[in-house]
Amino acid sequence: MQVLPDQPSYTATQVREIAANVLLFQRDNGGWPKDYDMMAVLTEEQKKAVRDTHAATDTTFDNHTTHPQVDYLARAFAQLGDAAYRAACERGFDFMLAAQYAHGGFPQRWPNPKGIGARITFNDGVMIGCLTVLKAAADHAPHFAWLDDTRRQRAAAAARRGVECLLRCQTRVDGALTGWGQQHDEKSFATTAARTFELACTSPLDTTEIVRFLMTLEKPDADVVASVESAVAWLRQVKLTGIRVERIAAPEVEFVRHKTNTDVIVVKDDKAPPLWARMVEVGTNRPIFASRDGIKVYSLAEVDRERRTGSGWYVVSPRNLLDREYPKWRDAIAAGR
Structure with a gap:
C-alpha cells in the first residue's frame, strides 16, 4: 500500500474506525505486517490494495507488531461488543501461541522464520510485548475477561515458558x-x-x-x-x-x-x-x-x-x-x- 503525503489520521477516540483498520490489515494466518499506521484514514484504493495482500505471509512481531493489534482488539471487543473484534483477536491470539518456540522464546517473524527473523528477539518490543499480552490474558485482565478458559490456560503456560526462556538467555x-x-x-x-x-x-x-x-x-x-x-x-x-x-x-x-x-x-x-x-x-x-x-x-x-x-x-x-x-x-x- 502506498502511503500518501499528509495522510489523515483518526483520533484515539474513534475506536470503531481504528478497529476496522486493524481487521483490514490482518493477514489470513492471523498475524499482521509491520510498519503500517493503523490510525490512518485510508482511501478506497488503499483499502483494496490491503485486501489484495491478505494471503501474504509477511507477518511479524518486529517493530511492535501483532501483539499490539491483539491487545487493541481485546479492548475494542470489551468496550463495544462487536463479534468481529473477538474473532479477529482470537485468530491473532492463536497466531502468537503458534509462533512461540517450545523453549518459550519468540522469533522476530513467523511463519517460516529464517536468518535474523528466527532469533529469539528482545529488541523492538518483540518478546516482552508478546509475553505482556499473554500474561494479561492469563491474569484475567479486564479487557480479556471474555477469553475462553482453554486460551487462558494456554496463555498461562506460554507465559511460564517465556519466563523460563528469559532466565535461560x-x-x-x-x-x-x-x-x-x-x-x-x-x-x-x-x-x-x-x-x-x-x-x-x-x-x-x-x-x-x-x-x-x-x-x-x-x-x-x-x-x-x-x-x-x-x-x-x-x-x-x-x-x-x-x-x-x-x-x-x-x-x-x-x-x-x-x-x-x-x-x-x-x-x-x-x-x-x-x-x-x-x-x-x-x-x-x-x-x-x-x-x-x-x-x-x-x-x-x-x-x-x-x-x-x-x-x-x-x-x-x-x-x-x-x-x-x-x-x-x-x-x-x-x-x-
Whole structure:
C-alpha cells in the first residue's frame, strides 16, 4: 500500500474506525505486517490494495507488531461488543501461541522464520510485548475477561515458558549474571548479532524492558529475584556519567534510507544525567558501535554519519528503573508482598 503525503489520521477516540483498520490489515494466518499506521484514514484504493495482500505471509512481531493489534482488539471487543473484534483477536491470539518456540522464546517473524527473523528477539518490543499480552490474558485482565478458559490456560503456560526462556538467555560473564542482548540464538540462547550494525552485545535498553516485565510477576521465585538483582547490578556497572549526546547542525546529505542536516556528537558534561550505551561489549562492559560495514568500534565518532544520525546509540530508560521502580519492587519483595 502506498502511503500518501499528509495522510489523515483518526483520533484515539474513534475506536470503531481504528478497529476496522486493524481487521483490514490482518493477514489470513492471523498475524499482521509491520510498519503500517493503523490510525490512518485510508482511501478506497488503499483499502483494496490491503485486501489484495491478505494471503501474504509477511507477518511479524518486529517493530511492535501483532501483539499490539491483539491487545487493541481485546479492548475494542470489551468496550463495544462487536463479534468481529473477538474473532479477529482470537485468530491473532492463536497466531502468537503458534509462533512461540517450545523453549518459550519468540522469533522476530513467523511463519517460516529464517536468518535474523528466527532469533529469539528482545529488541523492538518483540518478546516482552508478546509475553505482556499473554500474561494479561492469563491474569484475567479486564479487557480479556471474555477469553475462553482453554486460551487462558494456554496463555498461562506460554507465559511460564517465556519466563523460563528469559532466565535461560541472561548472559553470564565469569559465572555472574549480567543482562540480555537485542537478539539471542534460538538454539544456544547466546546473544547474537542482527543487522550488520547491531552487534552481539548486552543491551541496557532491552535489559531494562525485561527486568520491568520480570518485576510484574507475582510471588517471584528465587531464580527470578536473582535475575532481577543481577541485571540491576549490571546496569549500575555500565552507567555512563560526565557526557551528553548533542545533535548539531551539519551540511545536508541524503542517504538511501534518510536525509539529514544534522550530526550527532558526544561532549563532556559533568552535570549531565547518566546515560547508557545502546550496545555493551560482553566481558569488558565497554560501549560498542558499528556502521553498516559491521566493524566494531568503541566511540560514536568512529561510526559513519549515516548510522550516527540513523540510529539511536545511547538510552536513558534504565534511569527510572534504577531510581524508582526497582527500589519499590525490592521493598515489596522484602515485605513479602
